Amino acid sequence: MELDGLVPQNEEVVTWDINDIKLPKDVKQTDWFQEWPDSYVRCIYSSDDKNAQRHLSSWAMRNTNNHNSRILKKSCLGVVVCGRDCLSLDGRKMYLRPAICDKARQKQQKKSCPNCSGPLKLIPCRGHGGYPVTNFWRHEGPFIFFQSKGTHDHPRPETKSEAEARRSIQKAKLPASPRLKQSRDTESLTGKTQTWNPLPLIVSKQEDLLSQSSSFMGHFRDKTPQEQALNTCLSLTKSYSSAKTPDLVEHPQNMDCNKYLSKCKLSGSRDYSYREPMEPTAFVYDEPRQHQTWSKNASLEKNSPAERYRNSSTTIFAGLHCETLTSVNALDVGIQYAPNRWEPTVKVDCHSFRSHASTFGGGTTEGKPHQNYSGSNIPSSFYQASPEDPCVMADTDHHYCQNSLPFKGNEWCFEEERKYTNADHCNSEMLLNIFSLR
DNA sequence: GGATGCGGGCGGT
DNA sequence: ACCGCCCGCATCC
Ligand SMILES: [Zn+2]
Ligand SMILES: [Zn+2]
Numbered sequence: 001m002e003l004d005g006l007v008p009q010n011e012e013v014v015t016w017d018i019n020d021i022k023l024p025k026d027v028k029q030t031d032w033f034q035e036w037p038d039s040y041v042r043c044i045y046s047s048d049d050k051n052a053q054r055h056l057s058s059w060a061m062r063n064t065n066n067h068n069s070r071i072l073k074k075s076c077l078g079v080v081v082c083g084r085d086c087l088s089l090d091g092r093k094m095y096l097r098p099a100i101c102d103k104a105r106q107k108q109q110k111k112s113c114p115n116c117s118g119p120l121k122l123i124p125c126r127g128h129g130g131y132p133v134t135n136f137w138r139h140e141g142p143f144i145f146f147q148s149k150g151t152h153d154h155p156r157p158e159t160k161s162e163a164e165a166r167r168s169i170q171k172a173k174l175p176a177s178p179r180l181k182q183s184r185d186t187e188s189l190t191g192k193t194q195t196w197n198p199l200p201l202i203v204s205k206q207e208d209l210l211s212q213s214s215s216f217m218g219h220f221r222d223k224t225p226q227e228q229a230l231n232t233c234l235s236l237t238k239s240y241s242s243a244k245t246p247d248l249v250e251h252p253q254n255m256d257c258n259k260y261l262s263k264c265k266l267s268g269s270r271d272y273s274y275r276e277p278m279e280p281t282a283f284v285y286d287e288p289r290q291h292q293t294w295s296k297n298a299s300l301e302k303n304s305p306a307e308r309y310r311n312s313s314t315t316i317f318a319g320l321h322c323e324t325l326t327s328v329n330a331l332d333v334g335i336q337y338a339p340n341r342w343e344p345t346v347k348v349d350c351h352s353f354r355s356h357a358s359t360f361g362g363g364t365t366e367g368k369p370h371q372n373y374s375g376s377n378i379p380s381s382f383y384q385a386s387p388e389d390p391c392v393m394a395d396t397d398h399h400y401c402q403n404s405l406p407f408k409g410n411e412w413c414f415e416e417e418r419k420y421t422n423a424d425h426c427n428s429e430m431l432l433n434i435f436s437l438r
Numbered sequence: 439g440g441a442t443g444c445g446g447g448c449g450g451t
Numbered sequence: 452a453c454c455g456c457c458c459g460c461a462t463c464c
Contacts, residue, residue: 055442063443064456072443075455101440102457131455160441167440442462450454 014042018071018136018147023283027143034146036156037135043146052144055137058159059152060098064134075132076125076150079157080108084118097157098122127153140283 016023024044031043033051035058045052055061061074080096087093094115099105109120125132128150138145158166 062441064454065443065445065447066454067445069444074442099440100442104440134455164441171439439464441464444459444461446458448455448457451452 016042016145018042018138018145023138023140023143023145025141025283030143035159037146037148038133039148039151041146041148045144045146047139047142047144049144052137052146055135056160057135058156059133059135060100060157061135062100070138072137074135074137076127076134076152077105077132078123078125079154080120080122081155082113082115082118083121084113084116086113086116086118088115093155095155095157096120097160097163123154125150125152125154127151 027044030046030049033045033049033056034041034043035051035056037043037057037059047053055072055074057074060077060079062077064073064075066073077098077100080098082094085093096108099108105122109122111120112118113120127133131150133148133150133152136145136147136149157163
């Protein structure tokens, strides 16, 4: 059942559908990227939004063929849980991210629970009429239209970055020789149980993670733990960032956290080409020429300085990446935890922000930058910790990064920002903190 | 290796 | 026609 118009996006009534021949062209404001879109929502992202460009979602979504090259369709793979419903030390369940690749997923299901070595179980998504929730992406001019159909009927899996972190850590900790590796593959192919994550990655204390991390990293003779960690961190953010972090690369061990943090403040999106909102017409689905032409016209020429300014800040937010928002948990536990009692999320808004001077000129972050970016449920890093817990520190840093974006956007901020592409540095820094605190 | 996209093909409604 | 989905191919990291 469609809920057309019932969930106003952008404080306006949604009048479009992803399948419409024409999509709205007079978009006054774009939405914050949603990491966990759920239910029947529709969003309009800026085409500058890196996450939207990559069609990212923290749900495990896989591409599916809808025989329509204009609209990218993805369906949810659900979540992987322990077949024994085991709990971590702190009493939380873990929710692993299903591998997106079919082959990899099959392999994954042969592995065993990293916590109790029990079998893993894939909970399929049946949130859309008994079928997986589907997401649709459609690029149109300066916007990326997004639509979700169905409500996930399962817990959230670990995020993409968390899953990547897990892989990196596992790879790093098992610099297995080719021979050993081969036997392992054979084992998995024959269906024998293989503990997915032999190392006790499931820990409830950051302390534990730290010690474990540095211990396995200590195996590398040629690199310091910091360097090793850094490599991991950088590799994790690589796919999201086109920026270089020369300081870190060249002098990781000398990197000062505060210094690094200051860079976080300047982090944002790299691409500032913005397009003016269109005349109140629409994007024509079946007339590629039209929107292409339009795109060209609108791209760069019509921007007045004021427009450029406000638009650039718009882009700054749009450029924030998933990792920035998933916080330090990329390495904190590596696994998505949640309370034992899982409640389906009912409502999710597209957190939009006004692309008006008020949002910017104020120089505040009142444009609800903190508003549950991840929707109305448990934070990805569901983590009980004491104030002195390193994790808290890291998380604080994370928020700081998010709040410290150059809202005021003077020319300097603007330029500086271009140097430090995006907020991924925040993430890298957090990761670095984790490993270097010791 | 695995994430992502693409698109041919098949079967069900 | 629309949808779910399997499968191989290609690209990129
Ligand atoms: Zn288990
Ligand atoms: Zn789902």
